[in-house]
Amino acid sequence: MAKFTLSKNERLKSKKAIDFLFEQGTFINQYPLKLVYNKKPLVEGLPPLLFSVSVSKRNFKSAVSRNRIKRLVREAYRTQCIPLKESSKINNLQIQMMCLYVGTEMPSLQRIQNKMAAILVKLQKSK
């Protein structure tokens, strides 16, 4: 049975990789979310998906609300990423992605889950 995990080594952390992503990655828009992704051949021993979240300090000044949004986005990703993970394993690809929150209002979990589902479907189709 597949687990709903999002542990430390399944996150995108390298600064080099993130810079590369913003130079050459592809964008998917689904207001209030925005996804940047990049595909690579999978290296043995590394996880198939790398994920990270970002919220702008310009739109949300308080650190508390930024943390809150990041947690909601991460929760939505965690519960819905399993089909994508399996398909990318089959195709032997590593997908690096970063999710930006572009909106200016505090969202509900329900809304973010819907949008995240739409994005992941698009991502799977784009192969």
Added chain:
RNA sequence: GUACAUAUGACUUCAUCGCUGGUUAGUAUCAUAUAUUUAUUAUGAUCUAUCGAGAGGAAAGUCCGGACAACGCAGAGUACCAUACCAUUUAAUAAGUGGACUUUGAUUAUAGUAUCAAAGAUAGAUAGUGUCGCAGAAAGCUAGACCGCCAAGGCAUUUAUGUCUCGGUAAGGGUGAAAACGUGAGGUAAGAGCUCACGCUAUAGAAUAGUAAUAUUUUAAAGGGAUAAACCUUAUGGGUUGCAAUGCCAUGUAUAUUUUGAUCUUUCUUUUUAGAAGGGUAGGUGACUCGCCUAUAUACGCUUACGCGAAUGUCAAAAGGGGUAGGCAGAUAGAUUCGCAUUGAGCGAACUAGAUAAAUGAUGAAGGCUGAUUUAUCAGUUACAGAAUCCGGCUUAUUAAGUAUGUACAUAU
């Protein structure tokens, strides 16, 4: 009753999924080392299971103070910066506690005095310098004569007035934030602390009370504007920089390269290879000076010699480049909290966040609390706000309800 200030306070329990770091374990996987070539042992990482833990009163601002670390082993003086009533607490502070004084407000009272509260950068203006615009005659020390007051002399006449000259005068007017003690009497041509009485101010001495600041009484001599949040003087304290400090590992490599400067000199010893002392030069001591410390090398060519030359290396300064953007330590735990003890420097118990594109979340159920009404349903469970080396203060932000203390206002008795 209302408002404000301070303190308290910051929902609880269970289940499922997930994150972080830790404990214990594994016929698990990988790497390294030992020894050996079947394999065993140790260490580290990953995975799985298990146990218990996981954000504040301000985690914020960075306004103070420490711990700790590096700079050379941290010396002296000057500059610079900070502080400034007294006692006391403290590791330390611009913090806390208590007291003194000044100012403001309120009450009693309406002269004073007393009580309560708030604020105070509360040493020195009698060490010196500067400043005090406009207005005003004059703005700082023998002050200052615009109007006014008065004496003397001249002129005119209406013979007690006007005017002029030269003097005296700080009582009165007016200006200003501020005009050089206040009131009364004497005194005088008119006046004046010029003199006297009563007061005021601050200074010095004495006595009493108090640990002290200071207060009360008394004596002496005096009358001195404000400003130190202007310079400054006095006293006390501070070496500078800060965990992105600092040390190690990995990656990469370059003592790259270019330019400029220095690599000197005197005396003594004599083992003539060299050694010692002094001076100079350069650098360090992260403001300056002193002091202290370090360096001042090697071989070669030309010349009879003094000396000159270029070279290698080293040091210093400037220019200009290359690589990394990772990990570990620093950093879970200590001036901690609670209780007991005090002829001391203790004893016992308890507590424990450790992330790094940055963890502490999601869902469901039950209970508590608050509000609304249909009285058994609905809604809410919030404000300010997210650890980043660690502590002690200060400042700022802050919801609902309640409690306690204080202040102000209103009403009733």
Added chain:
RNA sequence: GGCUGCAUAGCUCAACUGGAUAGAGUACCUGACUACGAAUCAGGCGGUUGAAGGUUCGAAUCCUUCUGCGGUCA
């Protein structure tokens, strides 16, 4: 995370060592010049000196606390 600066008219800057209506250019408005416009000339409008307290007779300036915006450190 530490250290360290700045804030004046719509914009760019002044205002000495506290002194009284906070000034200059530009922009904007009105008038003159011109057949009309530009340029030029004359006049005008526009500021609680980022906010709140304090010191002083008097604060853009000195002091304190906040607000916003930068710079720098491996």
